[in-house]
Amino acid sequence: MNPSRRKFLKRGLVGGGALVLAGTLPFAFRTTALGRRPRRELRLLSLEQHAVLAAACARLVPGDGAGPTWPTADAVDCAGKIDALLATTHPDVGGDFKRLLRLFESGFLGTFIAASPRPFTRATPAEQDARLEAWRRSRVALLRSGYQAIKRLAHAAYYSSPEVYARVGYPGPPEVPQVPA
Amino acid sequence: MSARAAGRITPGAELPAMSAREVDYAIVGSGAGGSVAAAVLAAAGAKVAVVEEGGHYTRADFNMQEAWAYPALYQEHGNRATEDLAIMILQGRNVGGGTTVNWTSSFRTPPATLRLWAEQHGVADVDAATLEPHFAAAEARLDVGAGNPDDVNRNNRKLLDGAGKLGWNPELIRRSVKGCARLGYCGLGCPLDAKRTSRTTFLADAIAAGADVYSDCRVKLIETDRGRARAVIAEVLDRAADRPRGRFVVYARKGVVLAGGAINTPALLLRSKAGTDSGLVGKRTFLHPTVPIVAFYDQPIEAFYGPPQSVSVHHFADRGARVGYFLETAPVHPMLGAIALPGFGDAHRKIAERLPYLQATIALLVDGHHDDTGGDISVNESGRIRLRYPLHASLREAAVDALGNMARLQLAAGAREVMTLHETPLVIRSEADIARIADAPFVPNGHTMFSAHQMGGCPMGSDPHGSVVNTRGRHHQIENLWIADGSVFPTSLGVNPQISVYAHARLFATEIARTAGTTAGATQ
Numbered sequence: 001m002n003p004s005r006r007k008f009l010k011r012g013l014v015g016g017g018a019l020v021l022a023g024t025l026p027f028a029f030r031t032t033a034l035g036r037r038p039r040r041e042l043r044l045l046s047l048e049q050h051a052v053l054a055a056a057c058a059r060l061v062p063g064d065g066a067g068p069t070w071p072t073a074d075a076v077d078c079a080g081k082i083d084a085l086l087a088t089t090h091p092d093v094g095g096d097f098k099r100l101l102r103l104f105e106s107g108f109l110g111t112f113i114a115a116s117p118r119p120f121t122r123a124t125p126a127e128q129d130a131r132l133e134a135w136r137r138s139r140v141a142l143l144r145s146g147y148q149a150i151k152r153l154a155h156a157a158y159y160s161s162p163e164v165y166a167r168v169g170y171p172g173p174p175e176v177p178q179v180p181a
Numbered sequence: 182m183s184a185r186a187a188g189r190i191t192p193g194a195e196l197p198a199m200s201a202r203e204v205d206y207a208i209v210g211s212g213a214g215g216s217v218a219a220a221v222l223a224a225a226g227a228k229v230a231v232v233e234e235g236g237h238y239t240r241a242d243f244n245m246q247e248a249w250a251y252p253a254l255y256q257e258h259g260n261r262a263t264e265d266l267a268i269m270i271l272q273g274r275n276v277g278g279g280t281t282v283n284w285t286s287s288f289r290t291p292p293a294t295l296r297l298w299a300e301q302h303g304v305a306d307v308d309a310a311t312l313e314p315h316f317a318a319a320e321a322r323l324d325v326g327a328g329n330p331d332d333v334n335r336n337n338r339k340l341l342d343g344a345g346k347l348g349w350n351p352e353l354i355r356r357s358v359k360g361c362a363r364l365g366y367c368g369l370g371c372p373l374d375a376k377r378t379s380r381t382t383f384l385a386d387a388i389a390a391g392a393d394v395y396s397d398c399r400v401k402l403i404e405t406d407r408g409r410a411r412a413v414i415a416e417v418l419d420r421a422a423d424r425p426r427g428r429f430v431v432y433a434r435k436g437v438v439l440a441g442g443a444i445n446t447p448a449l450l451l452r453s454k455a456g457t458d459s460g461l462v463g464k465r466t467f468l469h470p471t472v473p474i475v476a477f478y479d480q481p482i483e484a485f486y487g488p489p490q491s492v493s494v495h496h497f498a499d500r501g502a503r504v505g506y507f508l509e510t511a512p513v514h515p516m517l518g519a520i521a522l523p524g525f526g527d528a529h530r531k532i533a534e535r536l537p538y539l540q541a542t543i544a545l546l547v548d549g550h551h552d553d554t555g556g557d558i559s560v561n562e563s564g565r566i567r568l569r570y571p572l573h574a575s576l577r578e579a580a581v582d583a584l585g586n587m588a589r590l591q592l593a594a595g596a597r598e599v600m601t602l603h604e605t606p607l608v609i610r611s612e613a614d615i616a617r618i619a620d621a622p623f624v625p626n627g628h629t630m631f632s633a634h635q636m637g638g639c640p641m642g643s644d645p646h647g648s649v650v651n652t653r654g655r656h657h658q659i660e661n662l663w664i665a666d667g668s669v670f671p672t673s674l675g676v677n678p679q680i681s682v683y684a685h686a687r688l689f690a691t692e693i694a695r696t697a698g699t700t701a702g703a704t705q
Contacts, residue, residue, distance in 0.1 A: 062530035070530070081248075088258055088423040092565045132525060136604055144604075144626035145266045152269070152520045156259070159519035159533070160248035169537040170485060170515050173245035176372045177362050 032105055033121040040080045043087035044094050045101075052105045053150070054079035055121045059128045060154040062167075069167065073154065076161040082153045100146050104135075113138065185228070185391025190237050190276060193397025193417045198427040202393070204228040206693075207413045207433040208440060209400045209449065212278020213679050214666035214686035215440030216379035217319070219387035219394075221690035222438075227697070229392040230431050231384070232413060234441070235275035236420050237396040239380075243370030247516035250369035254282050256444070258423070263556065263570040267625030268470055269520070270568075271368075271633045272442060276396050277380035279442065280679060283633070284367045284489040285356040285376055286509070287325040288676035289316050290684070293499065297550060302671035303642035307652050312684050315691075319683035320355075322386075323377040328353025332363065334487025336510050339476070339540045341492045343594030344508070349496035354509075356488065357679070365486040365512055383683070398429050401564065403437060403453040403662070410437040410455070410662040435697060436661035438654075439639075440686065443467075443668040447558045447638035448566045456659045461649050462639055463558035467673035468570060468632035469545040472580045473511060473521055476540045476591035476599045483537050484513035490677075497586060498547060498675050504579035505547040507675065508587065513541050521629045523604045532600070542590065544583030545634070546576055549672030555637055577623045580630075585615045602629035634678050639668040654689030665689045 029048040038050050045053065057073035073079070086094050103109055110116040113134040116127040123131065135147035158164060165172050205227040208215045215231055223229045238253065251259030254275045261270040273279035290312065298304035319325075330353065333341060344351035357377040367376055374381050388394060398415040405411060410433060417427035439446045447463035450456050489512035498505040511517070513536065521541075522532045549555050556570030588599040588609045599609040603621050607614070641664075642648025645657035650669055656662040665686035667678050674681055 060525040060529075062533075063526045065527040066530055085252060085258055085260075088252070088421075089260060090257070090563075090565050092561070092563055093257075093260070129526065136525070141265060141625060144624075148266050148626050151525055152266075155519040155525075155529070156247075156251070156516050160246070160251075160516035162246075165515060168515050168519075168533050169535075173366065174364055174486065176245075176364070179360065179373055 029102065029105060031119045031122065033119070035121065036074060038080055039077045040084070042080075042083050045083045045098065049098055049101045050079050050083060051121050052101045053082060055128065056104060056132070056150050057154040057158070059125065059132055060151055061158045063125070071161070071163045073158060076158055076163055078154055078157040081157040085153070097149065100149060103146065104150070113143070185223070188388045188391050188393040190388065190394040190396060192237055193395070193420065196395070196398070196417050196427060196429055200427070201430040201432065202230055203432040203434065204230040205433070205435040206230075206438060207232060207431040208438045209413055210278060210440035210442065210445070210666065211276050211379060211384055211394060212273060212440065212442065212666070213280050213379050213682040215278070215438070216383035216387060217683050217686045218438045218440060218665045218690040219392045220383040220390065221687060221694055223387045223390035223392040225694035225697070227435065227694070229387060231387070231392060231394040232398045232400055232415055232429070232431060233276050233394060233396045234399040234418070235273070235278070235396065237276040238281070238370060240370070240372050240374045243366070243372040245364070245366040245369050245372060247369065247514055250282070251516070254370055261444075264567050265625050267572065267630060268468060268570055269631040270444070270468070270635065271631060272444065272635055276394060277378045277384065280378040281370055281380060282368050283677070283679055284512070285358055286490045286493070286677035287320065287323065287355045287357045287680050290681040291675050294672065294675050298671050302640065303644045303647055304652050304671060305643060307685075307688070312688060315684035315687040316680060318687060319680055322382045323357035323683070324359040325355050325357050325680070328355050328491070332356060332361075332488040332491040334363070334365070334484070334491070335482045336484035336487065336512070336540055337490070337492040339478070339482070339591065339594040339596070340494065340508065340510050340542055343590035344494045344496070346593040347590060349494050349590070351492050351494050354491050354493050356491070361488065363487050365489060367489050368512060395429065400441070400449060401452065403449060403455045405453070405455045405659060408659060410659055413437055436663060436693065438663045438665050438690070438693070440664070440666040442666050443635040443638050444558060444566060444568060446664060446666055446668045448560050450639070451558065451560045452564060456649070456656050456662060458658060459646065459649055465549060465554055465637045465640060465671070466556040466558055466568060466570070466635070467549045467637040467670070468556065469634040469636075469673050470548060470570075470572070470576060470580070471631050471633065472544045472546070472583055473602055473629055473631075474542055474584055474587040474591070474599060475522075475602065476542070476596035477535055477538050478540060478595065479538070479597055481537045482540045484510070484539060484541055497583070500579075502551070503582075504551050504553065504575045505675070506544045506579050506583045507547070508583075508590070509543055509545065511541045511543050513539055521602060521631075523602055523606050523629065540591065540596065542587045544580070544587060546579050546583070547673055547675045548576060549637065550675070551575055558638055572625055580623050580628070581619055584618045588615050588618070603627060634673070636667045636670040636673050636678060639664050640671040641669040642671065653692040654685070663689055663693060
């Protein structure tokens with residue numbers, strides 16, 4: 001591993017200038033499959049970035065095996081909620097997240113880590129899952145960090161949606177007893 | 182001194198684009214430390230302004246929905262974490278700070294921790310007797326009662342039963358509540374104001390005594406002049422966008438008290454390049470790195486309802502030469518639970534849909550008492566705070582040991598199975614399975630970890646070369662700058678921190694008020 005790459009990896013996901021590798025993939029979004037239009041006006045992400053995030057969310061939340069009563073990631077607008085949340089965080093966070101999505105979409109990296117050469121948005125569901133697995137279990141700390149960033153945001157957006165409460169056996173907040181102010 | 186008219190809480194939306202105030206003391210932060218400092222100084226007749234980055238919310242706002250509460254009430258909208266994201270950091274950001282969202286657990290600083298600070302960290306004159314009146318005052322104002330068996334929900338019952346069977350001396354936790362309806366939503370803001378928070382206690386006292394509070398104002402810089410703090414300069418935030426829309430300056434005739442918590446306070450000093458000559462600011466940041474484990478029972482646990490924490494186990498807090506830990510529980514609402522559970526897609530779903538049967542025990546590692554040196558905070562050119570926290574080998578050993586003992590405890594309590602939160606979880610059904618925990622790598626982002634207790638980064642002590650503030654919170658180099666939050670602790674505490682923060686801040690503020698007349702410039 002050359003010194004600059006090692007330094008990059010050691011700087012971690014959210015360090016200033018981190019994910020510079022992603023910045024060297026100028027064509028990463030050129031072939032992105034846009035999929036469904038965003039359900040709300042985007043505040044941080046481009047249409048391409050939103051599409052990558054939406055594709056990742058679709059695999060991260062309960063999928064085909066879950067049955068029709070489980071909402072899809074799209075139905076609860078996971079990607080739109082994440083976009084709205086990250087728009088309010090420090091601008092560096094938004095910048096890092098966009099670079100992460102670029103890396104995530106990259107067929108070049110997909111080939112390298114999971115023999116999956118297509119952009120993430122054009123890969124089959126099985127290939128997408130293999131890519132997520134490769135990030136999740138990677139020996140490279142940076143990729144594990146990147147996976148957790150997307151995974152936690154997707155699961156936070158999904159499982160905090162009241163539409164999902166009944167699916168996990170959560171009756172929701174109780175009635176609040178009335179007490180004087 | 183003449184009584185002042187009551188102050189008020191002014192939201193940022195009511196401030197013009199540019200404005201300034203002049204007061205005796207500017208206090209940064211409205212949590213446990215800032216509120217009690219404001220109350221003491223305002224009661225002594227000083228004109229006080231409390232500047233708070235977060236918004237002002239009351240019980241009418243607390244809707245018990247995670248989707249609202251984490252973005253509204255927590256630092257970085259619930260996304261604060263160590264630089265590598267390995268440790269998620271739950272820390273309050275609102276009028277009331279951490280006390281708005283804490284789980285009410287109320288402990289005094291352990292005598293063993295005070296002894297360690299005296300013997301190894303130059304804190305010779307803050308012993309239990311010194312703190313006694315301040316503990317007592319905090320506990321009285323926060324209605325901290327005796328541990329109550331009726332507070333033990335099923336989640337905590339398993340901890341109580343398992344530890345009891347194993348002879349690990351479980352204890353009931355004293356809680357800062359009055360009229361608690363045991364709903365289970367302390368972490369999302371109490372919709373009854375039954376939780377005694379800084380907002381409903383010391384901050385209210387401070388306001389009644391004339392203090393003014395400004396919410397939605399993020400202090401970016403402390404302005405110093407010839408060794409004295411002169412003003413704090415804040416951005417007025419548009420709350421919805423969380424972006425600056427104005428500037429607010431508070432000139433401090435007598436002094437500045439920092440109480441933004443153990444991450445923001447060191448960051449503010451570093452950003453201001455003020456009082457950082459010791460090289461210690463932002464170093465030795467401690468988190469009580471917290472390792473959860475889950476267990477599944479045949480009967481519903483419903484860990485989303487009932488007081489979140491009512492039982493603690495300190496049996497392993499002192500492991501001699503090895504890093505200690507203590508055990509408590511965590512409430513499990515869908516979002517917090519789902520984030521903590523490993524895997525994705527259908528594998529994750531199969532765990533998540535057993536949520537009502539899931540018990541969550543947590544081990545909080547007592548960092549800083551051994552050769553581990555915690556984390557360090559830095560601030561980049563654009564003001565972004567970074568917390569690097571390497572997982573020292575001695576902490577990994579403690580985490581693995583804790584996972585084994587938590588699994589034992591759950592099996593003793595009757596769990597059908599126990600599951601670690603490794604990314605490839607280990608399922609434990611018998612004592613024989615526990616040995617496998619030691620074989621599983623414990624690496625960053627390989628097992629869920631979080632922190633709800635942030636401490637250190639501006640340690641107190643009598644030696645100006647070995648500490649940032651003295652043992653009454655006064656900065657060693659900037660004579661009218663005090664720190665009154667968890668950042669002054671030289672190590673982690675070994676218990677939940679709120680009462681320790683209130684008590685130390687009250688000790689410091691009492692000393693500020695007592696010596697105000699003798700402080701240079703105090704009579705201006």
